[in-house]
Amino acid sequence: MGETKANLYSESFQIEGGNFNSAGIVSTSIKSILKKLGIPGDIVRKAAIVSYEAEINVVSYAKKAVVNLTVKPGAVLIDVIDEGQGIPNIDLAMQEGYSTADHRIREMGFGAGMGLCNIKNYSDDFHIASEVGKGTHLKMTIQTPST
Numbered sequence: 001m002g003e004t005k006a007n008l009y010s011e012s013f014q015i016e017g018g019n020f021n022s023a024g025i026v027s028t029s030i031k032s033i034l035k036k037l038g039i040p041g042d043i044v045r046k047a048a049i050v051s052y053e054a055e056i057n058v059v060s061y062a063k064k065a066v067v068n069l070t071v072k073p074g075a076v077l078i079d080v081i082d083e084g085q086g087i088p089n090i091d092l093a094m095q096e097g098y099s100t101a102d103h104r105i106r107e108m109g110f111g112a113g114m115g116l117c118n119i120k121n122y123s124d125d126f127h128i129a130s131e132v133g134k135g136t137h138l139k140m141t142i143q144t145p146s147t
Contacts, residue, residue: 009070015059037071078142079137
């Protein structure tokens, strides 16, 4: 269960790589949590999109990952730290339509090469770091109205 103190909420989730049957569970949980916290709908939608895209990337390419959700005044922060193959060329991977998805992933309807682009487009601040053979770290920030 998550922690709440002084307008701060945080929770961590685990994602199992290769498990397409559970793909979307973490992003659905994040969406539900943000709604319960009274986060505006447009912010919830952005967070749901970036977390879902990141989750699908983990399931498609990594062994496992931890997703950290933090809500603080003025921002929703989502960090995804995976253990996987890493991204050899981040600039190339950030291009719309670029994908390394294999036939199996494409048959399931994934691998269109829009995941990282959508994450960047729906985040107010986005950072990506990756090491081949080790994994990838995504940091997404979505600004919220401060109250």
